Amino acid sequence: MIKIAPSILSADFANLERDIRRVASADYLHVDVMDGMFVPNISIGIPVVQSIRRVTDMALDVHLMIVEPVRYVEAFCDAGADLVTVHVESDTPEKIQSAIDRIHARGKRAGVVLKPKTPAEAALPYLEQVELILVMTVEPGFGGQKFMSDQMPKVAALRQLIDERNPACELEVDGGVAPDTCRACIDAGANVLVAGSAVYKAEDIPARILELRG
Ligand SMILES: O=C(CO)[C@@H](O)[C@H](O)COP(=O)(O)O
Ligand SMILES: [Fe+2]
Numbered sequence: 001m002i003k004i005a006p007s008i009l010s011a012d013f014a015n016l017e018r019d020i021r022r023v024a025s026a027d028y029l030h031v032d033v034m035d036g037m038f039v040p041n042i043s044i045g046i047p048v049v050q051s052i053r054r055v056t057d058m059a060l061d062v063h064l065m066i067v068e069p070v071r072y073v074e075a076f077c078d079a080g081a082d083l084v085t086v087h088v089e090s091d092t093p094e095k096i097q098s099a100i101d102r103i104h105a106r107g108k109r110a111g112v113v114l115k116p117k118t119p120a121e122a123a124l125p126y127l128e129q130v131e132l133i134l135v136m137t138v139e140p141g142f143g144g145q146k147f148m149s150d151q152m153p154k155v156a157a158l159r160q161l162i163d164e165r166n167p168a169c170e171l172e173v174d175g176g177v178a179p180d181t182c183r184a185c186i187d188a189g190a191n192v193l194v195a196g197s198a199v200y201k202a203e204d205i206p207a208r209i210l211e212l213r214g
Contacts, residue, residue, distance in 0.1 A: 001191075001213075002186055002190075002191055002192075002193060002212075002213045002214050003026075003027035003028060003170075003191060003192045003193070004026040004027055004028075004192075004193055004195065004199075004209050004212050004213060005026065005027060005028035005029065005030040005061050005172065005192055005193065005194045005195070006023040006026050006029065006030060006194075006195060006196065006199040006200070006209070007030040007031075007032055007143060007174070007194050007195065007196030007199075008020065008029065008030065008031060008032075008052075008196075009030075009032045009043060009143045009196050010143045010144070010196035010197045010199065010200040010201070011200055013044070016048075016051075016052070017055045019200065020052065020055060020056050020058070021056075022200075022205050023058075023199060023205060023209065024056075024058070025206045025209050025210075026058070026199075026209050027058075027059070027192070028058065028059045028060070028061040028082075028083070028192065029052070029056060029058040029059070029060050029061065030061045030063060030174070030194045030196075031044070031048075031049060031052065031060055031061065031062045031063065031081075032044075032063050032065065032143075033045060033049075033062060033063065033064050033065060033066060033076070034065045034066070034140075034141065035065065035066040035067060037066065037067045038065050038066050038067045038087065038089075038090055038140075039065045039140050039141035040141055041141045041142055046072070046075050046076060046079045047079075049062060049076060049079040049080055049081060050079045050080060052080070053079065053080025059082040059083065060080055060081045060082050060083070061081075061082070061083045061085070061172075061192075061194075062076050062081040062083065062084045062085070063085050063113065063134065063174065063194075064076070064084060064085060064086050064087070064090075065087065065090075065140050065141070066090065067090055067091070068090065068091050068095065069086040069087070069090055069091065069099050070086075070091060070095045070096075070098050070099040070102065073086065073099045073102050073103050073106075074102050074103075074106060077102075077103060077106035077107075077108045078106070081108060082108060082109060083108065083109040083110070083111060083131065083132060084103045084108060084109075084110060084111070085110070085111035085112065085113045085132065085134050086099045086100070086110075086111075086112060086113065087112075087113045087114075087115065087140070088112050088113065088114060088118060088122045088123065088126075089114075089115055089118060089122075093125060096112065096126070097125070097126070100112070100126060100129055100130060104129075109131035109132065110129070110130050110131060110132075111130050111131060111132030111133060111134055111170075111172070112126045112130055112133055112134070113133075113134040113135075113136060113140075113174075114133070114134070114135055114136060114154070115136050115139065115140060116136055116137070116138070116139060116148055116150075116151055119154070120154045120157040120158050120161070123158060123161075124161070127161060127162070127165055127166055127169070128165055128166050130166075130169060131168070131169060131170065132169060132170040132171070132172055132192070133158055133162065133169060133170075133171055133172070134172040134173070134174055134194075135151055135154055135155050135158065135171070135172070135173050135174070135190070136151070136173075136174055136175055137151045137173050137174060137175040137176055137177065137181075137185070138174075138175030138176050139175075140175075143196040143197055144196070144197045145175060145176055146176050147175065147176025147177065147178065147181040148175070148176065149181070149184060151173070152184055152185070152187075152188040153188075155171065155173060155185065155188035155189055155190050156188045156189055158171055158189070159171055159188065159189025159190075160189075162189075170191055170192050171189055171190050171191055171192065172190060172191075172192035172193070172194060173185045173190040173192075173193055173194065174194035175194070177193045177194060177195045177198060177212065178195065178197075178198035178212075179198065179208070179211050179212065182195075182211075182212045182213075182214055183214055186214045193212055195212055198212065199212075
């Protein structure tokens with residue numbers, strides 16, 4: 001069963017509760033956290049996650065695009081995140097490991113994220129410990145970008161490694177996922193699809209979520 005994670009980066013932040021309710025038929029709510037350092041954009045942070053937690057029971061998938069995420073993972077867990085993902089490029093392997101350990105110590109799910117130029121092998125040190133691996137299918141920082149189909153071999157390679165070494169681990173893709181690109185992601189082995197603009201620009205959001213499930 002393919003899971004859909006609408007990204008609230010494409011929601012109306014002045015009507016966030018309304019826009020969260022609009023995607024209630026999805027599986028996870030994807031929350032993009034950007035610090036203006038790791039990526040050239042600034043989005044939202046801990047107080048917004050706290051507020052979202054109060055208005056929904058959906059699982060919160062918090063995608064940290066920040067430098068030295070180990071500094072903040074516990075705060076995001078305490079704010080109500082169910083799953084926290086950190087970029088392997090955002091710190092040293094020791095600090096990434098420490099971020100994963102701290103997320104687990106809070107009883108939450110941890111994941112690692114790979115930017116488009118980062119090879120699948122970069123996930124190997126964490127493969128057997130994490131609950132999710134996220135492959136970016138755009139350069140992180142902005143919604144509404146073009147899907148990078150050249151990331152599909154990486155998704156397929158990670159699917160094989162996950163099946164061999166940690167079959168419970170989820171494989172997520174993020175960026176440019178839409179009705180015309182979701183099939184490639186599913187065929188390559190992704191089981192969680194993040195979609196921002198494709199969900200929030202749809203006339204009929206529940207129908208679009210169903211369509212993205214393939
Ligand atoms: O992490 C990011 C962007 O950095 C994403 O989660 C985007 O928010 C996805 O938006 P679309 O490409 O689906 O519009
Ligand atoms: Fe994201």
